[in-house]
Amino acid sequence: MPSRRLPPGERDLLLVVDVQEDFLPGGALAVPGGDAVIEPINRLAALFPHVVLTQDWHPAGHVSFASSHAGRRPFETVDLAYGPQVLWPDHCVQGSTGARLSAELHADWAELVMRKGYHFHTDSYSAFVEADRVTQTGLTGYLRERGFEHIYLTGLATDYCILWSALDARKAGFAVTIIEDAVRGIDIDGSVERAWATMAAAGVDRIESAALSDARPSEPYP
Ligand code: VGL
Ligand code: ZN
Numbered sequence: 001m002p003s004r005r006l007p008p009g010e011r012d013l014l015l016v017v018d019v020q021e022d023f024l025p026g027g028a029l030a031v032p033g034g035d036a037v038i039e040p041i042n043r044l045a046a047l048f049p050h051v052v053l054t055q056d057w058h059p060a061g062h063v064s065f066a067s068s069h070a071g072r073r074p075f076e077t078v079d080l081a082y083g084p085q086v087l088w089p090d091h092c093v094q095g096s097t098g099a100r101l102s103a104e105l106h107a108d109w110a111e112l113v114m115r116k117g118y119h120f121h122t123d124s125y126s127a128f129v130e131a132d133r134v135t136q137t138g139l140t141g142y143l144r145e146r147g148f149e150h151i152y153l154t155g156l157a158t159d160y161c162i163l164w165s166a167l168d169a170r171k172a173g174f175a176v177t178i179i180e181d182a183v184r185g186i187d188i189d190g191s192v193e194r195a196w197a198t199m200a201a202a203g204v205d206r207i208e209s210a211a212l213s214d215a216r217p218s219e220p221y222p
Contacts, residue, residue: 006215007150007152007212008047008048008049008050008212009049010049010050010147011147011148011149011150012048012049012050012148012149012150012151012152013048013050013051013052013143013146013148013150013151013152014041014044014045014048014050014051014052014152014154015051015052015053015054015127015151015152015153015154015155015165016041016045016051016052016053016054016105016107016110016154016155017053017054017127017153017154017155017156017161017162017165018054018055018056018092018155018156018157018161019038019041019053019101019102019105019155019156020055020056020092020098020099020100020101020102020156021097021098021099021100021102022056022091022092022096022098022099023056023091023092023156023157024102027091027098028089028090028091028092028098029088029089029091029092029186031156031157031184031185031186032184032185032186032187033184034156034157034184035104036181036184037154037155037156037181037182037183037184038102038104038105040154040179040182040209040213041105041107041154041155041182042105042106042107043209043213044152044154044179044182044209044212044213045105045106045107045109045110046106047212048152050111050146050148051107051109051110051111052110052111052112052114052139052143053101053107053110053112053113054113054114054115054116054127054155054161054165055092055099055101055113055114055115055116056091056099056115056116056117056161057094057099057115057116057117057118058091058092058093058094058099058117058118059093059094059118059120060090060093060094061120062093062117062120062123063080063085063120063121063122063123064085064086064087064088064117064123065088065089065090065091066087066088066089067089067090069087072087073087074087074088074089075087075088075188080121081121081132082122082131082132082133083131083133085123085131086160086188092117094118101113112142114127114137114138114139114142116130116137117130119135122135124137125160125161125163125164125165126161126165126167126168127139127161127165127168128140128165128168128169128172129168140168140172143172143174144172148174149174149175150174150175150176150177151169151174151175151176151177152177152178152179152212153165153166153169153176153178153179153183154178154182154183155182155183156183156184157183157184157185157186158178158183158184158185158186158192158195158196159185159186159187159188159192159194159195160185160186160191162178162183162185162195163195163198163199166178166199166202166204167198167199167202167204170203170204175205176199176203176204176205177204177205177206177207178199178204178205178206178207179206179207179208179209179212180206180207180208181208181209181210182209
């Protein structure tokens with residue numbers, strides 16, 4: 001048996017971040033070209049034995065909404081107790097249609113939908129640790145208990161939830177690969193380019209989806 005196997009295998013996880021109506025064209029916080037991630041994600045989801053989704057899930061009046069801060073507008077930054085916070089249009093409000101996962105996403109076999117950003121006073125771009133950088137979402141423990149070692153990251157947005165999730169996943173000791181055609185960014189003042197540089201410096205790899213979907217293992221996994 002060759003010692004090197006092709007992914008995806010039992011220790012590889014496809015993590016699909018925030019593919020929700022509000023981040024797609026026409027949504028409250030639409031990511032430019034955000035819908036382009038869906039085709040590669042669906043193609044990859046069909047290959048991965050294990051898929052986990054995240055869902056941005058804010059209470060109405062959430063601290064990350066510009067509408068919660070008198071005189072502030074979306075995309076401005078304010079200082080909160082835990083540090084700087086970009087203010088957003090109201091988005092992904094719990095139970096709203098905008099918070100729904102895209103109906104175009106075909107990953108019904110996903111094993112977990114990890115909601116995040118539900119604490120009224122704390123945002124959470126990262127799927128692992130909230131914006132106070134202390135509060136754990138529980139995903140690290142879940143993934144460790146399940147025995148996953150390598151996280152393949154897809155979804156929205158490159159410069160916010162993907163970036164913070166990738167960095168925290170590296171800190172937690174996971175190998176991390178971004179599927180570059182399966183992510184798109186919001187891009188505020190060069191934030192996408194900075195995100196790629198920051199992720200590279202943290203040891204995050206990047207590949208095209210075709211590198212996985214065109215390369216199939218010759219034998220089934222044990
Ligand atoms: C996100 C801004 C606010 C994201 C979530 O999914 O990247 N960005 N909430
Ligand atoms: Zn949000």
